[in-house]
Amino acid sequence: MLVLALVMVLLVWNVVDQARPSISEFGVGFLTGTEWNAVTDKFGALDLICGTLATSLIALLIAVPIAIAIALFLTELAPAVLRTPVGMLVELLAAIPSVVLGLWGIVVMGPFLNDHVEPWMISHLGFIPFLDGYPSPVGLLPACLILTIMIVPIVASISRELLSSVPSDLKAGAMALGATRWEMVRRVALPQVGAGLVAGTMLGFARAVGEAIAVTQVIGGSLVRPQNLYAPADTMAGRLAAQYSGAATALQKASLAYLAVILLVISLITNLIANLIVRRMRRRLGTP
Amino acid sequence: MEGFATAAALLAVAVLAIVLISVARKGFPALNLDLFTQNAAPFGQSGGGIENAIIGTVIIVLIAAAISLPVGVLLAIFNTEFAPQRLAEAIRLTLNVLAGVPTIVIGVFIFSLIVVGRGQSGIAGALGLSIIMLPLIARATEEVLLLVPSTLREGSMALGASRTRTVLTVILPTAVGGIVTATIVAVARAAGETAPLLFTCSIFVATAVTTDPRQAMATLPIVIFSSSESPDPHAQQVAWAAALVLIAVVLIGSIVGRLLSAKTRRQIERAR
Numbered sequence: 001m002l003v004l005a006l007v008m009v010l011l012v013w014n015v016v017d018q019a020r021p022s023i024s025e026f027g028v029g030f031l032t033g034t035e036w037n038a039v040t041d042k043f044g045a046l047d048l049i050c051g052t053l054a055t056s057l058i059a060l061l062i063a064v065p066i067a068i069a070i071a072l073f074l075t076e077l078a079p080a081v082l083r084t085p086v087g088m089l090v091e092l093l094a095a096i097p098s099v100v101l102g103l104w105g106i107v108v109m110g111p112f113l114n115d116h117v118e119p120w121m122i123s124h125l126g127f128i129p130f131l132d133g134y135p136s137p138v139g140l141l142p143a144c145l146i147l148t149i150m151i152v153p154i155v156a157s158i159s160r161e162l163l164s165s166v167p168s169d170l171k172a173g174a175m176a177l178g179a180t181r182w183e184m185v186r187r188v189a190l191p192q193v194g195a196g197l198v199a200g201t202m203l204g205f206a207r208a209v210g211e212a213i214a215v216t217q218v219i220g221g222s223l224v225r226p227q228n229l230y231a232p233a234d235t236m237a238g239r240l241a242a243q244y245s246g247a248a249t250a251l252q253k254a255s256l257a258y259l260a261v262i263l264l265v266i267s268l269i270t271n272l273i274a275n276l277i278v279r280r281m282r283r284r285l286g287t288p
Numbered sequence: 289m290e291g292f293a294t295a296a297a298l299l300a301v302a303v304l305a306i307v308l309i310s311v312a313r314k315g316f317p318a319l320n321l322d323l324f325t326q327n328a329a330p331f332g333q334s335g336g337g338i339e340n341a342i343i344g345t346v347i348i349v350l351i352a353a354a355i356s357l358p359v360g361v362l363l364a365i366f367n368t369e370f371a372p373q374r375l376a377e378a379i380r381l382t383l384n385v386l387a388g389v390p391t392i393v394i395g396v397f398i399f400s401l402i403v404v405g406r407g408q409s410g411i412a413g414a415l416g417l418s419i420i421m422l423p424l425i426a427r428a429t430e431e432v433l434l435l436v437p438s439t440l441r442e443g444s445m446a447l448g449a450s451r452t453r454t455v456l457t458v459i460l461p462t463a464v465g466g467i468v469t470a471t472i473v474a475v476a477r478a479a480g481e482t483a484p485l486l487f488t489c490s491i492f493v494a495t496a497v498t499t500d501p502r503q504a505m506a507t508l509p510i511v512i513f514s515s516s517e518s519p520d521p522h523a524q525q526v527a528w529a530a531a532l533v534l535i536a537v538v539l540i541g542s543i544v545g546r547l548l549s550a551k552t553r554r555q556i557e558r559a560r
Binding site for chain 2: 001003004005007008010011014015017018065066067069070072073074076077078086088089090091092093095096097098099100101102103104106107108149152153156181182185203206207209210211212213217237240241244245256257260263264267268270271272275276279
């Protein structure tokens with residue numbers, strides 16, 4: 001128990017301590033600074049924060065509906081023989097090491113997007129700002145899709161667990177009143193676990209924000225703000241993975257640690273809230 | 289709606305299949321005996337294998353397991369058998385939060401804790417991995433301990449055994465299967481982690497086998513990471529082969545772990 005507390009305290013204290021020079025130099029202005037320049041020793045994280053938010057939120061936008069649909073399929077629709085194997089396959093998706101997913105992203109998915117998907121999107125959806133531009137094998141879009149692949153299993157497994165613990169008399173009651181299966185899901189099952197789905201989404205968000213390796217492999221590590229969805233960009237975690245070992249100045253190292261502090265704060269808060277919600281849900285639904 | 293749900297499940301399985309098939313298609317042609325018996329080629333030359341990376345990964349993951357297994361199991365025992373309700377809840381929450389800390393941040397932490405002043409080492413990498421494994425092992429062990437029927441516990445206590453004795457001679461033997469599977473799953477997960485190794489164990493002599501964990505050691509994830517953007521076609525091949533080996537280890541570990549854990553669960557439930 002003491003070891004756990006020690007690890008936790010040391011971890012937070014140590015990372016904050018590393019960031020101290022940068023925190024005292026840039027303060028809160030670090031969050032709104034747009035320059036990242038090792039030559040002039042000026043560092044600001046705004047572009048990276050935007051990159052992190054853009055990739056994570058787009059990934060969530062794609063992943064959450066798919067994940068909840070998978071959970072519904074596994075709890076309501078799938079024949080009993082399919083539930084365990086399909087559920088296991090979906091969870092295996094989360095077991096693929098991120099570096100392998102990143103390798104696949106660079107070599108297989110990136111070029112495919114570049115040659116087939118992005119030109120189509122540009123010619124058909126190019127009238128929407130941010131969706132116009134030039135195709136690129138590395139950039140925001142592949143990063144979003146890789147993150148989607150990573151967070152679908154997380155959100156799906158929590159949603160599935162909660163949905164399957166909705167009391168069956170509630171479901172049977174709704175069906176007995178003449179509701180179709182879809183009405184039962186929408187009016188009875190989903191509202192029962194609504195807060196839990198939000199918590200699952202938050203855990204997926206935390207995972208996407210913190211993912212460094214696969215993102216840095218496919219996002220292109222750009223120092224400038226992307227002009228469209230296809231252009232190279234960078235995220236906080238990606239920049240950390242790319243530059244921390246080779247930081248040129250002490251202040252750059254400290255600024256990278258500052259990024260780690262931001263990531264740590266986001267992950268601690270999100271995980272804490274999400275876990276509290278899930279715990280309350282479980283208690284209400286009567287599962288341990 | 290029902291169509292969409294089915295399509296979503298199909299899509300997830302299809303993505304898994306596509307990734308696995310591409311890794312297999314690109315990895316298998318690169319697999320040969322040389323790959324497993326040779327180290328990376330000297331800088332600037334083509335050729336070479338991943339022998340040292342396989343050995344490095346095995347050693348580092350074993351050290352990490354040796355650190356986190358006792359700590360994790362003790363934590364779980366403390367939580368289920370000794371801790372007051374509120375403390376147990378707090379520990380559970382802390383474990384979940386620790387499991388959510390970005391792995392790259394753990395790398396930054398271990399870097400300044402150990403690597404600064406001492407240089408990179410296998411031990412530093414292993415410590416990073418052990419922080420990732422700890423919550424996995426502790427939570428899964430706790431779940432199994434909770435499954436142990438309370439009649440066993442009460443029976444042992446009624447015979448006059450102390451709490452410690454009950455844990456050692458009744459509860460642990462009943463739960464040992466679950467602890468083993470938890471370890472397998474955690475090992476599989478840790479073997480595939482790159483981020484904690486990136487700053488703590490990535491500057492190694494690529495051309496030699498290192499078995500001394502005080503030195504930096506080559507590992508499969510780092511080899512894949514560093515050769516994934518290489519323009520050298522042989523390095524790419526090595527990356528795919530390493531990815532195939534790694535994914536095989538990770539998936540087999542996860543599947544075996546899951547099947548075993550279902551089995552343990554059934555056994556314990558039958559004991560009730």
